[in-house]
Amino acid sequence: METLETRLETRELRYFVAVAEELHFGRAAQRLDMAQPPLSRAIQQLERRLGVRLLERNRHGVRLTNAGEVLLQEGRAALDATAAAARRTRRAGGADSPAGARDRLILAVKAAASHDLLRKLLDAYAAEPGAAEVEVLLCGMCEQEELLRDGRADVALMHTPWNSLAGFDSEALMTEGQVALLPAGHPLAARETLSLADITDIPDLPLARWPSHGTYAPGPGPEIHNQTQLAQLIALGRTVAVVPDSARSWLWAEHAAIPLTDAPLVVTHIAWPAHSRSLALASLVRTAARL
Template sequence: MDALETRELRYFMAVAEELHFGRAAERLGMTQPPLSRAIRQLERRLGVTLLRRNRRGVSLTGAGEVLLHEGRAALDATTAAVRRTRRAGGADGPGAPRSRLVLAVKAAASHELLQKLLDAYAAEPGAAEIEVLPCGLCDQEELLRDGRADVALMHAPFNTLAGFDSEALLTEGQSAVLPAGHPLAARKSLSLAEVSDIPGLPLARWPRHGTYAPGPGPEIRDQTQLAQLIALGRTVAVYPDSACSWLWAEHTAVPLTDAPPVVTHIAWPAHSRSLALAALIRTATQL
């Protein structure tokens, strides 16, 4: 029998991530003996050893490493299916609410394009309710994979489109956002090399996958913090041209001559069969 129960996967994932039966049992809200029995039963059913147990603790075998990776993807897919099904349901009877789509967007990015898309789609007959979910630099990918979002505006080369279907909507250049009083703010254009080596004005650093790249620049947590630090003359940032709509009077955007173009894509899970999502994609590509 090749089928696995979601419960079995959750049990195994807890042990595989904690590498300790006691901590895994506490995390699952159960006692250790039934958890140990469940893992042994899972190993017998699969015919492989998933965990090495000895006096020093617990470690994963090669088969366990595979199940950890594949199991995490399977649980994410299950969670995503539940979330999307609940959002799509409830439209089968009189007075039932409209189906709903969650659109993940990076804060301040592609604002004009987003507004045009929302207005055009809202005018479509039977349009679903759109919830706009602002997120961090590269959070769209995770939100799509775990079902918290149905569709996202993503930006190459910053976001990876692997595993998603997508359509390109907009290609644009990038600009350096500087304190308005800085001497370089009077320039007509700058190069990436000039921006990356401004004395006393290091590049801001955004987190990617939970960590910050090394460097002297400040670690940025949100748009407001970045805006304030640029205005105070503490940092400089590089942004797609369309994202510069949030600038304060204390900021100046200077075009970059050699920055790679940024392509805004509308992206969605490759397996999606949502009619509401298909209508939104169609509207986006017609803009």
């Protein structure tokens, strides 16, 4: 049974997450647009109610305890779920969904990925009786997970091993190999196959660097922000990239795609929140699985 000691309020979680992310009460108070003393008192009251120390405070600053690390992770997830509930509720019954309007699903897809699969899915689903309107939300690299967690999307096409499916229900739709994208005039472009070792240390053609959790790994290759930038840099002979085989659908004449014999397979999944009860979403998933 829930007790006063175990009940957490959204306000308390917002306060704690701000302090835990800033590791500074003053900056957290400024971020929350409140004074520091009531923020400090709120965190102390939260610690007393839970019966654990969440933060270690000393003259050097603030650091999270093990319990604080857990609450930060769980608190972020709870706040995301709350925001997602609000967004999906507004879409279901707000001003953007007047009475008598068709259901609407927002499908998050990485720009330029799974083009043929997406086209087939949208065409097949549109032919279903009572199909909902599907809005395709094109996003940047590995952004589908965030959009799905915070409610800006109802469903997403995600790709392992790059996207995390933790906390989602999902259905695998397609498995494919990977290719090296090279300038068409490069000597390696004449090869029938390549290995990852072949393209790792090309002196004149460094590997493109992709963002991971908002940061880029160090290296000489260019930081890639979108597919158009990548295509241009490869055509100019400035970089090489490893991409799924389906990327051939957007290749330019200046590109060459050479199969990689030892790159991990890429699996495209349709993923959705595990708690979803949307009939329109269930119908879209069934259509995707049939494909």
